[in-house]
Amino acid sequence: MVAHRVDFFPDRHLAATMVAHSAPVRQTPVAVEVLRSECVRKLMDDKYCKKGEVIKTECVRKLMDEKYCKKAGKYQIVMVRHGESTWNLENRFCGWFDADLSEKGVKEAHAGGKALKNAGFTFDVAHTSQLQRAQKTLKTIMSEIGQTDLPTQKNWRLNERHYGGLTGLNKAETAEIHGEKQVQIWRRSFAIPPPPMEKDHKYIENITKDERYKEDPNPEEFPMNESLKMTIARTLPYWENVIVPQMKSGKRILIAAHGNSLRGVVKHLDNLSDEEIMSLNLPTGIPFVYELDEDFKPVVSMKFLGDEETVRKAMESVANQGKAKKVEKLEKCATKIGINGFGRIGRLVLRAALEKGAQVVAINDPFIDLDYMVYM
Numbered sequence: 302m303v304a305h306r307v308d309f310f311p312d313r314h315l316a317a318t319m320v321a322h323s324a325p326v327r328q329t330p331v332a333v334e335v336l337r338s339e340c341v342r343k344l345m346d347d348k349y350c351k352k353g354e355v356i357k358t359e360c361v362r363k364l365m366d367e368k369y370c371k372k373a374g375k376y377q378i379v380m381v382r383h384g385e386s387t388w389n390l391e392n393r394f395c396g397w398f399d400a401d402l403s404e405k406g407v408k409e410a411h412a413g414g415k416a417l418k419n420a421g422f423t424f425d426v427a428h429t430s431q432l433q434r435a436q437k438t439l440k441t442i443m444s445e446i447g448q449t450d451l452p453t454q455k456n457w458r459l460n461e462r463h464y465g466g467l468t469g470l471n472k473a474e475t476a477e478i479h480g481e482k483q484v485q486i487w488r489r490s491f492a493i494p495p496p497p498m499e500k501d502h503k504y505i506e507n508i509t510k511d512e513r514y515k516e517d518p519n520p521e522e523f524p525m526n527e528s529l530k531m532t533i534a535r536t537l538p539y540w541e542n543v544i545v546p547q548m549k550s551g552k553r554i555l556i557a558a559h560g561n562s563l564r565g566v567v568k569h570l571d572n573l574s575d576e577e578i579m580s581l582n583l584p585t586g587i588p589f590v591y592e593l594d595e596d597f598k599p600v601v602s603m604k605f606l607g608d609e610e611t612v613r614k615a616m617e618s619v620a621n622q623g624k625a626k627k628v629e630k631l632e633k634c635a636t637k638i639g640i641n642g643f644g645r646i647g648r649l650v651l652r653a654a655l656e657k658g659a660q661v662v663a664i665n666d667p668f669i670d671l672d673y674m675v676y677m
Contacts, residue, residue, distance in 0.1 A: 393472065637662050
């Protein structure tokens, strides 16, 4: 038995001032493996042991719960989705098009680097895709953590999902034409790819003739469109054959990649279903940490280095990208109007017009004084 004196017990008139529990014989101190100070803090927390109550068996159960008293993972890896790109800002399907970071994306990358520095992270090797938005995010983070010479491996297998014929299209406008449900299927369906990029597509030569892909991937592997399933199929071999062996050798690894290539890794690690991974929205520029046991199973899963509210809002922003705009497009209709009559109906029309951004250039009402109309 291991006994712990409880100082500052809520009610000294009550009998129990000791906490006792059994502990297996270990070579390492019990305090390290079984009963950490964090566990004691949780035990005495008002959330579990209300003032005026004797410590209950429920408190002891909470004390020993793996949620609070778990071994640290044997391996640790940090991943981050690139900061907002210019095409993210314009709400366009980007895929393999080499869009740059937006001004906001650069700030997100700096913030991600600062978060890693404040948490004390350093790395031995970094991995990223062939696309500049991921590479610039990584470079910015490396600068913030003071590791500008960090060895970096770039590989197409970490590229974003190839959006095929949708590349370059505005997501909201595409949703208005084809419906939000269809766009959601193209964006989030596990096995259904978007339409392929045809030979006359505006950006096909921009992508297929890029010098970065001169040697790899080979013509048989070069995608013209991809579902998430296809993206995972080309991402996981890189994870298993390159990243896992490096972790086994003791390397501390940072990956800066894309929403869908990272979703593939997350699905694999957390054993998520096809439906679960469809609803996962990774925020831009916020690093997240995995701690893995010796079998590469998560001990700590997707721990974001950011406050919950910021992460939640960033995830919602990603989720809303494929939704049709509900506001009228004023540029396609008359934006200058005149109002005939300035009674109650006329004033309601004026208010609605101004709220929609229209310019009221004339108001006519022979029965109402001009000064009164100006005042109103």
